[in-house]
Amino acid sequence: MVSTKRLSARPARESGSERRAELLAIAGELFASRGFLATTVRDIADAAGILSGSLYHHFDSKESMVDEILRDFLDTQRRTNERVLREASDPRAAIIELIRQSFAAMQHHQAAIAIFQNESKYLAQFERFGYLRQAANEFERTWTRVLQDGQRSGAFRADLNVKLAYRFIRDMVWTTVHWYNPRGKLTSNVIADQYIKILCDGIVVP
Amino acid sequence: MVSTKRLSARPARESGSERRAELLAIAGELFASRGFLATTVRDIADAAGILSGSLYHHFDSKESMVDEILRDFLDTQRRTNERVLREASDPRAAIIELIRQSFAAMQHHQAAIAIFQNESKYLAQFERFGYLRQAANEFERTWTRVLQDGQRSGAFRADLNVKLAYRFIRDMVWTTVHWYNPRGKLTSNVIADQYIKILCDGIVVP
Amino acid sequence: MVSTKRLSARPARESGSERRAELLAIAGELFASRGFLATTVRDIADAAGILSGSLYHHFDSKESMVDEILRDFLDTQRRTNERVLREASDPRAAIIELIRQSFAAMQHHQAAIAIFQNESKYLAQFERFGYLRQAANEFERTWTRVLQDGQRSGAFRADLNVKLAYRFIRDMVWTTVHWYNPRGKLTSNVIADQYIKILCDGIVVP
Amino acid sequence: MVSTKRLSARPARESGSERRAELLAIAGELFASRGFLATTVRDIADAAGILSGSLYHHFDSKESMVDEILRDFLDTQRRTNERVLREASDPRAAIIELIRQSFAAMQHHQAAIAIFQNESKYLAQFERFGYLRQAANEFERTWTRVLQDGQRSGAFRADLNVKLAYRFIRDMVWTTVHWYNPRGKLTSNVIADQYIKILCDGIVVP
DNA sequence: CATGAATGAGAGTTCATTCAT
DNA sequence: CATGAATGAACTCTCATTCAT
Numbered sequence: 093m094v095s096t097k098r099l100s101a102r103p104a105r106e107s108g109s110e111r112r113a114e115l116l117a118i119a120g121e122l123f124a125s126r127g128f129l130a131t132t133v134r135d136i137a138d139a140a141g142i143l144s145g146s147l148y149h150h151f152d153s154k155e156s157m158v159d160e161i162l163r164d165f166l167d168t169q170r171r172t173n174e175r176v177l178r179e180a181s182d183p184r185a186a187i188i189e190l191i192r193q194s195f196a197a198m199q200h201h202q203a204a205i206a207i208f209q210n211e212s213k214y215l216a217q218f219e220r221f222g223y224l225r226q227a228a229n230e231f232e233r234t235w236t237r238v239l240q241d242g243q244r245s246g247a248f249r250a251d252l253n254v255k256l257a258y259r260f261i262r263d264m265v266w267t268t269v270h271w272y273n274p275r276g277k278l279t280s281n282v283i284a285d286q287y288i289k290i291l292c293d294g295i296v297v298p
Numbered sequence: 299m300v301s302t303k304r305l306s307a308r309p310a311r312e313s314g315s316e317r318r319a320e321l322l323a324i325a326g327e328l329f330a331s332r333g334f335l336a337t338t339v340r341d342i343a344d345a346a347g348i349l350s351g352s353l354y355h356h357f358d359s360k361e362s363m364v365d366e367i368l369r370d371f372l373d374t375q376r377r378t379n380e381r382v383l384r385e386a387s388d389p390r391a392a393i394i395e396l397i398r399q400s401f402a403a404m405q406h407h408q409a410a411i412a413i414f415q416n417e418s419k420y421l422a423q424f425e426r427f428g429y430l431r432q433a434a435n436e437f438e439r440t441w442t443r444v445l446q447d448g449q450r451s452g453a454f455r456a457d458l459n460v461k462l463a464y465r466f467i468r469d470m471v472w473t474t475v476h477w478y479n480p481r482g483k484l485t486s487n488v489i490a491d492q493y494i495k496i497l498c499d500g501i502v503v504p
Numbered sequence: 505m506v507s508t509k510r511l512s513a514r515p516a517r518e519s520g521s522e523r524r525a526e527l528l529a530i531a532g533e534l535f536a537s538r539g540f541l542a543t544t545v546r547d548i549a550d551a552a553g554i555l556s557g558s559l560y561h562h563f564d565s566k567e568s569m570v571d572e573i574l575r576d577f578l579d580t581q582r583r584t585n586e587r588v589l590r591e592a593s594d595p596r597a598a599i600i601e602l603i604r605q606s607f608a609a610m611q612h613h614q615a616a617i618a619i620f621q622n623e624s625k626y627l628a629q630f631e632r633f634g635y636l637r638q639a640a641n642e643f644e645r646t647w648t649r650v651l652q653d654g655q656r657s658g659a660f661r662a663d664l665n666v667k668l669a670y671r672f673i674r675d676m677v678w679t680t681v682h683w684y685n686p687r688g689k690l691t692s693n694v695i696a697d698q699y700i701k702i703l704c705d706g707i708v709v710p
Numbered sequence: 711m712v713s714t715k716r717l718s719a720r721p722a723r724e725s726g727s728e729r730r731a732e733l734l735a736i737a738g739e740l741f742a743s744r745g746f747l748a749t750t751v752r753d754i755a756d757a758a759g760i761l762s763g764s765l766y767h768h769f770d771s772k773e774s775m776v777d778e779i780l781r782d783f784l785d786t787q788r789r790t791n792e793r794v795l796r797e798a799s800d801p802r803a804a805i806i807e808l809i810r811q812s813f814a815a816m817q818h819h820q821a822a823i824a825i826f827q828n829e830s831k832y833l834a835q836f837e838r839f840g841y842l843r844q845a846a847n848e849f850e851r852t853w854t855r856v857l858q859d860g861q862r863s864g865a866f867r868a869d870l871n872v873k874l875a876y877r878f879i880r881d882m883v884w885t886t887v888h889w890y891n892p893r894g895k896l897t898s899n900v901i902a903d904q905y906i907k908i909l910c911d912g913i914v915v916p
Numbered sequence: 917c918a919t920g921a922a923t924g925a926g927a928g929t930t931c932a933t934t935c936a937t
Numbered sequence: 938c939a940t941g942a943a944t945g946a947a948c949t950c951t952c953a954t955t956c957a958t
Binding site: 125184247248253259263267268270282291292293 | 331332333335336416419420452453454455457458459462463465466469470473474476477484488489492493495496497498499500502503504
Binding site for chain 1: 947948949950951952
């Protein structure tokens, strides 16, 4: 039988143990609800039922925690976006599905999304978090391309400022995270449908 | 006749001296761009060319500064909203003008708006800033009423979830503050026009 | 009359105020007697009669304190060495005067010398303290040159290993700092005389 | 006949297993090169390829490690000194042999010597390490006696301050440990010869 | 014997705030 | 009005040590 013993002498800080995941979830909730700076490592430790020093058995620093949370989310989202683009039949369907998937992400990544929204500006000033800007740029390029394709194919209004429309949609989707309640009456599906309708057809009766 | 001049040389802490206004402007920019917590009183003092202790000749605390910034903005905005509602001919015109005025506010209150957006959640946990929640509720009531009136009068789609539509519009307007550049090519008027068009008629060609 | 008001907004951390000098003296004594690592900033603050946080009004960090102490000492010592070499008539006189000056330095720089001796190895691993290695090399070059000159001129034994002789002398001088007591019976002059005699003529009766 | 084997499987904490010796050697190197305080138990464990907690199967504490290292060295050195004194024909030969043996010790006890040199002051403040001061005193008594005997017998200069001469010799010998490289060109024998020559006859040509 | 999760004390540092000058 | 020295609480992080598995 093959030994399962670890070869490395200090695995905990790097591998994906269950405890780590639990702690990251706890930290994520706090970062999202109180803000990164306003959340102390003692807050996190208290919420986890351990002492603050014990967190450093699992993570190098508070920054490492938020780093891991954000990377996880961005990786997932990037993969989802790529899949949507591969499978969409036309620009209109692509935009709608991108939006729907973004709302869907709120169910499992609400904390990460909120952190990405609220703390990117602060964190991106540190070299370590340079990838946040890169990710934002990549998203922008993706969405903008779809909007342009749709405009060329006649699916979207010609008088649309694509850059502004992108920002409009992006903000519309992500700011929802601030008030979305996964246990509330408004499911992410309902919100997505309403927003897509407003976006596509406007609020005014023609 | 009783003089309106102050009897004693009251400390500047309460009067509206020019220096105060300057300092508030400096503090506002920093709060808006770096975040309230990430901005130290020394940052503010440095930017003003004085020592941090000297700020306390003008303000009681860091909180007092943000408090004054936010109250100024909310008072102005409230008065503007009231005027718009008095003068608007119908719900559609009212909504459009409310949006246009919100965008217009960005020219003189960008910092305050950003702070209101980013820090309300954090600040509202302190009793002193309870008025932030009240102001938010008041705005919601105002806008929601207009949307409902418009729905009843047949101006807006009947299948609109008014609460969601309000949030949609609110977020759409306020998040702009994060990327709006008062010295950039996109004037607040252009942004307002584009957003109103999307909002009213959607992005899809009918 | 010319104003003496400072132009800079934050002078204390950089200029040479009296308080700074006092605090540095206190810190130096502690670093020398307990070791740099074993001395906490709270120890220093306690000895100075203030709180630990108050130290940071004057210094950026514990490292900055030891940095300033060491730079002061090395600068002084470098200048003294240069003067001795300029004024010495021959290598034998130069070596004797270098040693005498080194012992003399103990009266005003005992703490700095002890720190330089004890903590150089630890501190030099940080980039900031790279100059410690440079200073050591410079001292070595100076002393070695004098020893070689003396050997060539026939003043010193020909069978002397110059590199070893340098280390011998250097260690002989600097280790004294560990037990030298400026208020004890053995003045630095007495020690210097004895050591120079041993060094020049040996302990054995010819 | 009573077995000398231990009756129970006593924990390795007290026995002299090979693993213990290995670990002590590793710890000794680190204590010597980085300093006792600057060496963490994790450093030691990492160097040994185990986790820090596992060290506590072998030793009670970090202090126990350094304690054992120092006791080993001091015992050996004490026995060597006693043998030298028994066998030496006269004070001059005794001093020379003491020095030679001290240099010889560097080959197997370099780490211990360095630790004794660097950390005695710090460690001796704890009761447990009171024996460090005693050992130092004992060494001083031994060497001083030999120097006095030699002075009386006319072997050493009469104008020698014995106390100072002792310190001179002691420091001369022990500080070598800071730069001695057992794999370098300068063998401990060469260094001993040079230093003994300087000590006995001085550096100046008579 | 070793692991890995945890403890608990204490380290260096930050920062809003105060106040005599 | 401004300075500059100080406070005091809180912060992130370190580390020797313990112990169930």
